[in-house]
Amino acid sequence: MPLPLLRRLSLTTLTLLITLPGACTKPTPAAEKTMVFAAASLTAAFEELAEAFAQGHPGARLDLHFAGTPQLVLQLQEGAAVDVFASADQANMQKVVATGKTTAAPATFARNRLTIVVEKGNPKGIAGLADLSRQDLRVVLCGPEVPAGRYARQALDQAKVAVASRSDEPSVKAVVSKVALGEVDAGIVYVTDAAGAKDKVDAVAIADEQNVIASYPIVRLQCGHAEDPVGEQFVAFVLSAAGQAVLARHGFAAP
Amino acid sequence: MTPAPRFPVLLWLPAALAAAFFLLPLVGLCQRAPWSSLATRLASPAIRDALWLSLQCSAAATTLSLLFGLPLAAWLAAGSSRLRTAVRVLVTLPMVLPPVVGGVAMLLAYGRNGLIGSAAEPWLGFALPFTTPGVVLAETYVAMPFFVLAVEGGLRGLDPRYAEAAATLGAGPGRVFRTVTVPMLLPTLRSGLLLAWARALGEFGATITFAGNLAGATRTMPLAVYTALETDPDAAITLSLLMVGIAAAVLFPLRRHWLPSR
Amino acid sequence: MKLAADLHLRRGTLRLDAGFVVAPGSTVALLGPNGAGKTTALRCLAGLLRLDAGSITLGERRLDGGPDGPFVPPEHRGIGLLFQDHLLFPHRTALQNVAYGVRGASRKRARAIAGAWLERVGIATPELRPAQLSGGQAQRVALARALASNPSALLLDEPLAAIDASARFELRRLLREHLRAFPGPRLLVLHDIADALALADRLVVLEQGQVVQAGSINDLVCRPRSRYVADLLGVNSFVGDCRDGHVRLGAASLTVATATTGEVLVTVHPRAVSLFRSRPEGSPRNVWLAPVLGLEHQLERVRVELGGALPVVAEVTRAAVDELRLADGGEVWVAIKATELVVTAR
Numbered sequence: 001m002p003l004p005l006l007r008r009l010s011l012t013t014l015t016l017l018i019t020l021p022g023a024c025t026k027p028t029p030a031a032e033k034t035m036v037f038a039a040a041s042l043t044a045a046f047e048e049l050a051e052a053f054a055q056g057h058p059g060a061r062l063d064l065h066f067a068g069t070p071q072l073v074l075q076l077q078e079g080a081a082v083d084v085f086a087s088a089d090q091a092n093m094q095k096v097v098a099t100g101k102t103t104a105a106p107a108t109f110a111r112n113r114l115t116i117v118v119e120k121g122n123p124k125g126i127a128g129l130a131d132l133s134r135q136d137l138r139v140v141l142c143g144p145e146v147p148a149g150r151y152a153r154q155a156l157d158q159a160k161v162a163v164a165s166r167s168d169e170p171s172v173k174a175v176v177s178k179v180a181l182g183e184v185d186a187g188i189v190y191v192t193d194a195a196g197a198k199d200k201v202d203a204v205a206i207a208d209e210q211n212v213i214a215s216y217p218i219v220r221l222q223c224g225h226a227e228d229p230v231g232e233q234f235v236a237f238v239l240s241a242a243g244q245a246v247l248a249r250h251g252f253a254a255p
Numbered sequence: 256m257t258p259a260p261r262f263p264v265l266l267w268l269p270a271a272l273a274a275a276f277f278l279l280p281l282v283g284l285c286q287r288a289p290w291s292s293l294a295t296r297l298a299s300p301a302i303r304d305a306l307w308l309s310l311q312c313s314a315a316a317t318t319l320s321l322l323f324g325l326p327l328a329a330w331l332a333a334g335s336s337r338l339r340t341a342v343r344v345l346v347t348l349p350m351v352l353p354p355v356v357g358g359v360a361m362l363l364a365y366g367r368n369g370l371i372g373s374a375a376e377p378w379l380g381f382a383l384p385f386t387t388p389g390v391v392l393a394e395t396y397v398a399m400p401f402f403v404l405a406v407e408g409g410l411r412g413l414d415p416r417y418a419e420a421a422a423t424l425g426a427g428p429g430r431v432f433r434t435v436t437v438p439m440l441l442p443t444l445r446s447g448l449l450l451a452w453a454r455a456l457g458e459f460g461a462t463i464t465f466a467g468n469l470a471g472a473t474r475t476m477p478l479a480v481y482t483a484l485e486t487d488p489d490a491a492i493t494l495s496l497l498m499v500g501i502a503a504a505v506l507f508p509l510r511r512h513w514l515p516s517r
Numbered sequence: 518m519k520l521a522a523d524l525h526l527r528r529g530t531l532r533l534d535a536g537f538v539v540a541p542g543s544t545v546a547l548l549g550p551n552g553a554g555k556t557t558a559l560r561c562l563a564g565l566l567r568l569d570a571g572s573i574t575l576g577e578r579r580l581d582g583g584p585d586g587p588f589v590p591p592e593h594r595g596i597g598l599l600f601q602d603h604l605l606f607p608h609r610t611a612l613q614n615v616a617y618g619v620r621g622a623s624r625k626r627a628r629a630i631a632g633a634w635l636e637r638v639g640i641a642t643p644e645l646r647p648a649q650l651s652g653g654q655a656q657r658v659a660l661a662r663a664l665a666s667n668p669s670a671l672l673l674d675e676p677l678a679a680i681d682a683s684a685r686f687e688l689r690r691l692l693r694e695h696l697r698a699f700p701g702p703r704l705l706v707l708h709d710i711a712d713a714l715a716l717a718d719r720l721v722v723l724e725q726g727q728v729v730q731a732g733s734i735n736d737l738v739c740r741p742r743s744r745y746v747a748d749l750l751g752v753n754s755f756v757g758d759c760r761d762g763h764v765r766l767g768a769a770s771l772t773v774a775t776a777t778t779g780e781v782l783v784t785v786h787p788r789a790v791s792l793f794r795s796r797p798e799g800s801p802r803n804v805w806l807a808p809v810l811g812l813e814h815q816l817e818r819v820r821v822e823l824g825g826a827l828p829v830v831a832e833v834t835r836a837a838v839d840e841l842r843l844a845d846g847g848e849v850w851v852a853i854k855a856t857e858l859v860v861t862a863r
Contacts, residue, residue: 070485138385143468145486166385167467168474168482177359178467182368183384416604419565422591423598424618424666434617438608 033063034230035081037072039088040171041112041148041190042216045250046086052246053237060230068171070145076101076221083231086218086238088112089147093217106217109238110252112190113211114148114155116204117179117197124185126204129159138184140175143168148175151212152188159210176201190214192251215255281499288496289489296493304471305479306497312387312475313455316394320402320451325444328403329432332410343407349461350400357396358464365392365465389466390473394455402451409443410436449509453502518576520670520702524561525570525583533557533726536571539670539702546717547706550745554726555706559672562704563598564591575670575702597668601675603659605647611635611658612643618666634661638691653684660695671696673705677712689715710749722746738786740859747784751820753829754784759860769827772802774855782861787820787832789857793850794841802855806848812838819843823851 038046043066050062065072069088073095076082086109087093093106118126124137132139141163142149149168156163166184169175175187180200194203218238220231237243244254289296296302327346331339349357365372367382376382383389417439421431437444459477466473468482476498483490523536533554539545547555560566562573564580567588573581575596580589597618605614615631622630635643638657647655656676663671673692680688693716696703707713713720714734721731722745730742741747747754757766759781764771771783791797797804807825819838821831829851833841841849 068485074484074488140385140467143482143485145482165469167469169468170463170481174464178384181362181366183362183366183382414604416600417606419563419591420598420600420604421606421617422565423563423594423596424662425592425595425620426617427590427592435606439606441608 033061034083034234035063035065036084036086036231036234037065037067037076037080037082038084038086039069039072039147039216040066040173041088041193042066042086044196045110045192045247045252048250049238049243049246050234052242053234056237057230057233060233062230062234068146082221084218084234085221086216087147088216089150089214090217091150092147093219096219096221101221103220103222106219107235107239108215108255109218109243110216110247111255112192112214112216112252114151114188114206114214115191115194116186116206117176117189117194117201118186118204119179119182120200120202122202122204126186128204129156129161129206129210132156132163132186132188133161137186138166139163140167140169140178140184140187141165142172142175142189143170146171147214148172148189151214155188155206155210155212158212190251195251213253216252284492284495284499288492292489293493293496296490297497301470301479302490302494302497305474305476305494306501308387308390308471308474309456309476310501312390312394313398313452313458315391316398316455316458317402317448317452319391319395320399320455321444321448324399324402324447324451325406328406328410329436331403331407346400346403348400349397350404354397354458354460354462355464358393358461361393361396361461361465365389384465385467385469385473387466387472390462390475393461393465394458397458397461398451398455401454402447405447405450406440406443409440409447412443413439445509449506453506456498456502518669518701519574520562520704521572521574522558522562523571524558524568524573526557526561526566526568528557528566531557531726533561535723535726535728537721537728537731539704541702542700543719544696544703544705544717545719545721546713547704547721547723548708548710548713548749549723551708553723555723556674558723559598559674559704559706562670562672563596564589564594595667595669597663597666597671599656599659599663599671599673599676601678603647603652603655603679605650605655605659605662607647610644610646611640611650614647614658615643615662615665618662620666631661631665634665637661638695651684653680653688656680656688657691660692664695664699668701670701671699671703673703675706675708678708692716710751722749740861741784742782742861744782747782751830752784752786753790754782755827756780756782756863762855764858764860766827769805771827771853771858772855773858773860775860777860777862780863782863784859784861785829785853785857787830789853790829790831791852792821792831792833792837792841792843793852796850797852803851803853803858805851807851808848809843809846812843823849829853 036046046064050064053062054060069092072085073092076085076096077099085096087096096102097106116126116129116132118124126132131137141152144150144153169178172189172193175189176193176197178184179187180197191203194201218235220235248254331343362369362384364370365375365383367373367376367384372383383392413436417435418431421435426434457477459481462473462475463478463481468474468478474482476494480491480494483494518541520539524533526533531552531554535554535558537545547558549555557566561568561581568581568583570583572579572583572586579587580594582588606617609617612628612631612635615634616627619627619630632643635658638661640654640657640661650658676692677685677689689712696716705716719731719733720737722729722743724743724745730737730746737746738750738752741750741752741754744754744756755766757764759773759777759779762773762775764773764781764783773783805825805827807823810822810824813820813822818832818834821833821843823829823831831851838844843849
């Protein structure tokens with residue numbers, strides 16, 4: 001079947017060519033490793049989860065790969081051998097379910113909320129979403145293709161606040177770093193990102209009635225190692241009380 | 256006609272593999288391309304904006320590379336000293352650094368709170384990040400090294416005695432540079448400019464980091480490909496084919512100037 | 518306008534310490550083995566190298582006074598330089614090349630002057646580029662270019678070295694004509710003595726950066742002061758120990774007419790070496806039997822290479838070759854008068 005092979009070659013090449021260097025590790029796992037693809041906003045939490053998991057499962061070896069959710073989906077669609085996939089939204093998860101590679105229905109394991117991040121000390125005196133339309137402010141959001149960017153626009157629409165984003169940033173991390181560098185005055189990211197970068201930026205809360213709740217689904221895929229129980233065990237661990245405690249520490253809300 | 260030297264049989268296989276290595280991604284793009292909707296996709300305002308912006312910015316970056324890179328290359332080639340070596344390493348740095356790192360470094364220097372960015376903002380009337388001039392700057396940062404190194408190599412390859420001959424005919428250093436060095440360097444200048452332009456056109460990492468990703472202002476073709484890839488792979492492929500087409504349209508007629516002369 | 522040079526410069530292994538003067542309207546040939554510093558000296562004069570010490574003056578004007586003195590850059594020296602490989606600008610036509618150096622004239626006027634110079638050197642195709650010219654033609658254009666810049670002095674670095682034999686004679690004639698017509702000092706670097714004889718009034722011989730001999734061609738032929746000079750001029754030369762009117766040269770010995778003592782250079786012109794079929798009677802003090810190694814035919818005369826304990830070259834007429842049956846090889850008697858041997862203390 002030459003056609004799928006060519007397809008795979010072309011799109012994987014394209015993805016690798018334009019993926020930020022350093023943002024992606026090998027898309028295929030070493031033979032005995034279990035490959036976990038997780039949204040970029042889960043980076044710190046999943047690193048800790050993997051460490052805790054390894055203590056309870058001495059033989060298991062996890063390979064974590066973080067990137068923007070759409071990018072992970074693309075790599076998955078193009079044939080990356082993945083055992084576990086954790087998405088930042090349901091829409092992208094549906095694309096993965098549509099590939100027919102999932103072994104069970106996805107389970108929501110965490111929720112997240114949006115927050116405004118501002119420069120340390122909040123020099124522009126930003127109090128809430130409504131302030132973001134001020135003419136003297138420079139604001140960036142994630143691009144609309146990124147879950148965080150879509151949620152942010154949803155929240156702004158609900159609050160009837162018109163914001164001209166200076167740039168469609170490729171990830172929440174890029175938004176945080178632009179704010180931290182002082183290139184822009186404010187951005188909208190997840191509370192977990194703000195918590196992780198609290199020594200570089202300050203968070204300004206978004207009122208509950210204006211906020212959008214992001215839910216994170218996780219699923220086990222069969223395109224990895226079918227007989228390997230580690231992927232199944234890791235999903236169970238994330239959903240367990242011990243796993244939830246780790247996520248809570250990183251600012252995620254329970255599902 | 257002298258017969259061409261025979262090609263060693265042992266090298267056939269690796270040579271063919273190398274050629275195929277570059278050919279296959281192109282074949283893949285063509286295979287996967289949404290040919291039926293290609294025309295309408297290409298006519299869309301988003302693609303038109305990205306294309307126009309890319310052409311403008313890469314042309315501006317190439318011009319800046321020429322205006323500032325040629326004097327720098329001339330100085331680098333004019334002798335050998337520790338200072339020159341240090342500057343050469345500095346110029347080479349953007350070729351080695353991941354462009355994203357280059358973009359971050361540019362933010363630290365030319366950003367709103369950067370080393371000179373903060374001083375330059377009131378003077379320019381705007382901050383460079385998130386603007387089209389910011390894109391030009393980011394592209395120049397990654398493209399100019401190719402031009403400078405090519406031209407320095409070309410200058411070092413010139414026989415210095417032509418300049419000496421011109422001097423004995425009464426030409427001062429300025430006239431020698433203008434009337435002897437530059438004309439004799441013309442083939443190298445052309446290939447250097449093409450290299451720089453090609454690099455500027457394909458620039459992605461430094462641009463998205465320094466100038467951001469805003470349709471119509473800073474979203475050049477590579478950024479448009481990246482953005483489209485996450486939502487609409489067919490659009491990404493269309494854009495990629497367009498870039499291949501532009502590169503071929505420019506580089507093919509000018510191949511004599513960037514291929515090594517025979 | 519006289520060109521006076523006292524050159525002191527160290528460059529790599531070369532140590533140049535040479536002084537000479539070129540009078541206006543005279544042509545001096547700078548000769549010497551490879552690496553003697555001839556081209557370096559020329560580059561100093563043209564201003565392409567700066568002296569470590571010494572001075573260069575053209576007329577009343579000091580062009581280089583060493584590190585603490587004045588230094589006139591090449592473009593302000595008014596010294597024309599012709600390179601061995603012409604160095605015509607490849608991107609300019611012959612006419613544009615010549616017009617390049619024309620000073621103080623409008624573009625149109627400069628072209629007219631350049632055209633006239635090209636005509637004078639016999640180039641009828643001013644629109645050709647250097648790549649389309651033969652070596653000889655290119656060197657003519659280069660000569661026109663150097664002369665059209667109206668220099669006060671003219672330097673030529675091996676102007677005939679890269680020219681093939683067929684064009685060489687004609688170019689040499691042209692050079693001589695234009696050198697004669699040039700009013701200022703003329704200095705040529707050469708390695709061929711025939712070119713020097715044809716073009717120069719005086720010779721300056723440079724060896725290892727030092728002037729070993731300077732003078733007219735006659736001076737040099739009569740009293741060559743080094744083996745290089747003797748070889749260059751085709752004169753026999755030997756280095757030996759002189760005592761009591763005898764010079765010991767390895768196994769051989771020569772009787773000389775001088776009272777010098779110590780190490781000497783003995784030279785003798787090939788024409789002063791006489792050959793005989795049988796042992797000559799009479800005055801020659803130095804007589805020996807030597808094998809004939811070979812003959813070298815020149816236009817009128819024949820050079821005879823002789824072996825033995827004291828290898829020498831004799832020059833005889835064609836008639837003598839037949840008379841002495843030299844073509845058969847064998848041995849002949851060699852005779853040299855003591856008074857023909859020139860002895861120079863070293």
